[in-house]
Amino acid sequence: MTEPVEYDVVVLGGGPAGENIVDRTRAAGLSTALVESELVGGECSYWACVPSKALLRPALARADARRVPGLAAAVSGPLDAEAVFAHRDYWTGDWKDGGQAEWVESTGAHLYRGHGRLYGIRKVAVTSPEGVHHVLSARHAVVVATGTRAVVPDLPGLHGAGAWTSREATSARHVPGRLLIVGGSVVACEMATAWQALGSQVTVLVRGSGLLPRMEPFAGELVAEALTAAGAVVRTGVAVEAVVRDGPTGPVTVVLEGGELLEGDELLMATGRAPRTEDIGLDTVGLTPGDWIGVDESCRVEGHDWLYAVGDVNHRALLTHQGKYQARIAGAAIAARAGRGTGAPAPDGGRWGAYAATADTEAVPQAVFTDPEAAAVGVTLAEAERSGRRVRAVDHDLGKVSGAGLYADGYRGRARMVVDLDREVLLGATFVGPGAAELLHAATIAVVGEVPIGRLWHAVPAFPTISEVWLRLLEAYRG
Numbered sequence: 001m002t003e004p005v006e007y008d009v010v011v012l013g014g015g016p017a018g019e020n021i022v023d024r025t026r027a028a029g030l031s032t033a034l035v036e037s038e039l040v041g042g043e044c045s046y047w048a049c050v051p052s053k054a055l056l057r058p059a060l061a062r063a064d065a066r067r068v069p070g071l072a073a074a075v076s077g078p079l080d081a082e083a084v085f086a087h088r089d090y091w092t093g094d095w096k097d098g099g100q101a102e103w104v105e106s107t108g109a110h111l112y113r114g115h116g117r118l119y120g121i122r123k124v125a126v127t128s129p130e131g132v133h134h135v136l137s138a139r140h141a142v143v144v145a146t147g148t149r150a151v152v153p154d155l156p157g158l159h160g161a162g163a164w165t166s167r168e169a170t171s172a173r174h175v176p177g178r179l180l181i182v183g184g185s186v187v188a189c190e191m192a193t194a195w196q197a198l199g200s201q202v203t204v205l206v207r208g209s210g211l212l213p214r215m216e217p218f219a220g221e222l223v224a225e226a227l228t229a230a231g232a233v234v235r236t237g238v239a240v241e242a243v244v245r246d247g248p249t250g251p252v253t254v255v256l257e258g259g260e261l262l263e264g265d266e267l268l269m270a271t272g273r274a275p276r277t278e279d280i281g282l283d284t285v286g287l288t289p290g291d292w293i294g295v296d297e298s299c300r301v302e303g304h305d306w307l308y309a310v311g312d313v314n315h316r317a318l319l320t321h322q323g324k325y326q327a328r329i330a331g332a333a334i335a336a337r338a339g340r341g342t343g344a345p346a347p348d349g350g351r352w353g354a355y356a357a358t359a360d361t362e363a364v365p366q367a368v369f370t371d372p373e374a375a376a377v378g379v380t381l382a383e384a385e386r387s388g389r390r391v392r393a394v395d396h397d398l399g400k401v402s403g404a405g406l407y408a409d410g411y412r413g414r415a416r417m418v419v420d421l422d423r424e425v426l427l428g429a430t431f432v433g434p435g436a437a438e439l440l441h442a443a444t445i446a447v448v449g450e451v452p453i454g455r456l457w458h459a460v461p462a463f464p465t466i467s468e469v470w471l472r473l474l475e476a477y478r479g
């Protein structure tokens with residue numbers, strides 16, 4: 001090992017969360033090193049949000065256009081898969097990170113390429129791909145932002161069977177004839193939508209009772225209905241027991257509980273995420289390798305006043321925008337604790353102050369880019385009831401809103417708001433329907449702002465937009 005190189009802050013992992021820490025600590029004038037073992041930009045830029053949305057946009061635009069009288073016939077043909085892949089490749093920068101690495105350097109931060117590991121208190125050891133070792137020491141903070149990887153269950157025959165994870169599902173260059181997808185949550189639903197539209201015969205195998213289990217039940221029901229109408233098969237209550245494939249290519253067979261066999265050309269395991277913490281030296285600071293890293297509201301690890309964890313790895317909300325939000329909060333807290341704040345008070349500022357990632361527990365927005373889109377913020381009715389609050393849900397058929405009818409013929413969708421009856425504020429909202437993702441931010445503002453229902457009455461939605469559903473929900477609430 002060489003002599004330690006000293007920085008104010010050392011960041012482990014250059015995904016969206018790590019990049020935003022760099023942005024905030026550099027803005028506060030703190031010297032910062034960023035360690036990245038693969039591509040600067042992380043999972044989100046190359047194998048998750050960005051490529052998946054690039055694959056989905058043509059699918060959703062075509063589906064929308066097919067519901068517009070006078071236009072439908074013009075878009076009746078298949079998608080041009082090669083053009084869709086080219087669009088996806090453009091958005092991933094062909095899996096090259098030169099632009100994002102340049103941005104890091106432009107902030108004045110120092111980028112170390114290689115695998116980083118904690119090496120005792122305030123120290124990080126980096127091993128470059130060429131085998132060169134560096135030791136970095138941090139005057140104020142080390143921030144872990146190493147993200148997650150796909151979980152592949154330990155099923156007989158699965159390892160070595162060349163099953164896709166989200167990485168292959170977002171970067172594949174051929175359209176499989178038959179795609180089997182195990183899982184029923186967000187990755188499964190989005191990838192089923194994309195690959196069915198690209199020409200695969202998709203079968204979704206869900207062990208639970210429906211799709212999108214973390215949302216209001218009608219979200220999964222409407223997505224399942226639309227996937228089925230598009231030609232996919234959605235099977236609920238099924239368990240995969242084994243996988244059979246001779247080598248990593250060729251037909252693949254899954255064996256269901258009860259002995260039924262299903263054959264496909266590719267198999268996607270969309271079965272969740274695990275933290276990338278098994279080989280980052282957590283044991284050198286008394287933490288357990290392989291665990292999620294628990295943090296307080298400023299994203300600091302309890303008992304370690306110099307150690308922070310932001311993004312997926314802290315398991316607060318596995319979404320890019322929440323990881324970036326946490327990085328803004330933690331970055332501000334690090335700067336303030338280092339005496340470099342921007343005039344804001346020292347990190348105690350209250351639940352909605354500059355140093356508490358309160359939205360992680362109160363108002364996480366998520367937009368799922370299926371057809372129909374499913375967008376939700378805050379709590380579902382079931383979650384609100386479980387928390388013991390006095391609540392009421394009001395629903396409205398989105399298809400009955402003029403703006404929705406004009407947007408698409410036969411528009412199918414639904415909206416729900418969950419109201420806290422004691423405080424008369426919104427605790428959650430869900431919108432499912434074509435174009436519904438863009439309805440979400442208004443609801444996020446209402447939940448975070450704790451805007452009284454009486455005041456929302458004065459927030460008049462423009463006619464004829466789909467947002468007029470807000471008026472209908474408020475009318476339904478007021479009876």
Ligand SMILES: Cc1cc2nc3c(=O)[nH]c(=O)nc-3n(C[C@H](O)[C@H](O)[C@H](O)COP(=O)(O)OP(=O)(O)OC[C@H]3O[C@@H](n4cnc5c(N)ncnc54)[C@H](O)[C@@H]3O)c2cc1C
Nearest residue numbers: 013015016017037042043048049116147311312318319320
């Ligand atoms: C298919 C798919 C689609 C998704 N779509 C969306 C979406 O539309 N919207 C949304 O909000 N979220 C989406 N997500 C979730 C989103 O990708 C994650 O929440 C986000 O990437 C988390 O960012 P992060 O910075 O915490 O981690 P990551 O993006 O995982 O980045 C972590 C970085 O750390 C690096 N690293 C790991 N270990 C080390 C080490 N020891 N040394 C150095 N570097 C290391 C990794 O190489 C990586 O670059 C999607 C996820 C998937 C799988």
Ligand SMILES: NC(=O)c1ccc[n+]([C@@H]2O[C@H](COP(=O)([O-])OP(=O)(O)OC[C@H]3O[C@@H](n4cnc5c(N)ncnc54)[C@H](O)[C@@H]3O)[C@@H](O)[C@H]2O)c1
Nearest residue numbers: 153183184185186187188207270271272273318367368369
């Ligand atoms: N548009 C978006 O915001 C977006 C898109 C994709 C992913 N994401 C995020 O990325 C994360 C990962 O998503 P995901 O869908 O991979 O994971 P997830 O944790 O949301 O869902 C995994 C699903 O797999 C099922 N499962 C686990 N093991 C199984 C097994 N052996 N057999 C059958 N089913 C099994 C679980 O019951 C669960 O429903 C999520 O937090 C999600 O919010 C967000």
